[in-house]
Amino acid sequence: MEKQTSPYRWGMVVDLDRCSGCGACVVACQAENNVAICGKKEIAEGRNMHWLRIERFWVGEYPNVRARFLPVLCQHCRDAPCEPVCPVYASYHNPDGLNGQVYNRCVGTRYCGNNCPYAVRVFNFYSHQWPKPLENQLSPDITVRTRGVMEKCTFCIQRIRRAKEDAGGEGRLIRDGEVQPACAQTCPTEALVFGNLADPRSRVARLVRSPRRFRLLEHLGTHPSVYYLKGGGREHV
């Protein structure tokens, strides 16, 4: 384990037993992060820009069919496959354990996108426009990405930065629950919980100790910061 140089190690818990697959997180993420608006055509081509997707699986045989939902976002791996392959350090690891993405450094080799086992990196194949009046919704805190650039979930790093500034002004650390990304804030069933894994008393750290926890593609040794919870039941997600 590498040396911890920051008091924070941001992580998330996704409780699959609570997720109803409503998709509010996807919409919230899009609104918060200046994610481009894609039409039917782009989505049909597999070029949608969502940083967070809800995978839907059907379990069982008709008539006993049940839908299962799996929200997948950037797993912010501790040993992220996307990072070493980037030739220009556009994809890098920050001290808080986040996988950063420097948009204006990215040259678009798309190597990170190929090497991400979770396929959560999205590439700006199109030169995106925001039709009026949607451009008024663009957040000034976040770069609007140009064509030819890779992008992905940042755990709403702009919110984390703002919270750090506020806390720093008062000479304290960020309190548990003080900052949360748009998806977690919006989730009506509280299936998404965000927090500091380095603080053993935080809500997220307590949830992570649950026997229901697992991580996606754990066998690859990427050590994701996103944990999933799934209890009993005969069907697996």
Place this chain on the structure above:
Amino acid sequence: MSEPTLPAAKSAGRMNDAMLSSLRPPTLRWYLLAFFLGAVVAWGLYAFGYMVSTDMSCTGLDRPVMWGIFIVNFVFWIGLSHSGTMVSAILRLSRANWRRPILRAAEAMTVFTVTVGALFPLIHLGRNWVFFYLIPYPNQRGLWPNFRSALLWDATAIFTYVIGSSLFLYLGMLPDLAVARDRSAGWRRTLYGALAMGWRGTAREWLIFHKASTLMAALIIPVAVSVHSIVAWDFAVTVVPGWHSTIFPPYFVIGAILSGVAAVITLMVIIRKAFHLEEYLTPLHFDNMGKLLLVIALLWSYAYFVEVQTTWYAHEPIEWEVFSFMAGKYTPALLLMLVGNSLLPLTALCFRRIRRSVGAMLAISLLVNVAMFIERYLIIVPSLSHKNMPFVWGTYFPSWVELSVTAGAFAGFALMYTLFAKCFPMVALTDVRELEARKVLVPFARAELPSIAGKEAGDD
């Protein structure tokens, strides 16, 4: 070897004439060919310009298949560039005398294919205009490229190979340029004069030349092996199922040599026909190249077998999924690849009559390279199509832009080669004549005495 590697002794002037025939003023047919190739290159450039000026949505790429035919081209062209090193350097070091008439063709091919190949990583970038971020240059922000990335290793290895193979080509051409200088007038004389760097052909110059050629030949082989190993690492060091495989570097090097040797055979046929060099490129040369191709095809088949059988035996679910998807969706291509790279060369090239038939060798060598292109496609695209998350499995088909750029690359290579053939000696003239000098009986008064030039070690 009982069969002569040279035609019957001729006067030096006539040999020079024959071997420098490519330097004669271009005919109308040459202009037509150059114009046609230029037009295809222009079309490829237009397609590339269209992609740069609009956006990358005009390609067939999507999520998850973010690398497509541009990268296939990259691996293919870098693979072809192994011809020069293989045919020229290895045969030079092993003192195989039959190599001499085909040296230049192979070495020039190396330089042009590696040039075309090196363009593709730049073509496929999302933001080509900031490609210099990939170059380690001192800048005010103190930012360096990431040397942990296989793409940086690529850039380093390919740049080394471009420089090395250009020097190798140029060094070998030095005495030939001097001959061309002495036989030409006008601007050509000035050009060859400058390029020949005052070569006079003194004993000391020849001594240094031989040492330098041997040294270059020995040095270029490890560079060539490392280049394609590193290209293989682009894939092998990832966690993508179907790419992450330790056999990849040797397998890619063997594949590269296979396509390179086949391409040299193709070019030998074309050059032989175009410049009427039937006397110098004899069935003996095709016979020997055929044997070489047979050996490499055997090696390739072995490497492919090892790759597939370990995956099959382990039956790791996602790896096996990639293989079964590839075999299901690309069955005709897979079969063509197996026939072209393995079954056909392994059977046909066992027969001396086929190896000595120029037409058959042309067909086989072309098919090998078609199969090698498919092989690269089948490594790159199906693996990306079916990665670890089944929810985002996808497919890929190249768009008109990607196909146009590919056509432009083929035409660009052919155009560079055509121009080179018209401007520089296409047959390694002095190398051939050196052999002649060793063998020939020198007329001395009414008797004929053996030449005093000693035999090279290993000559028969």
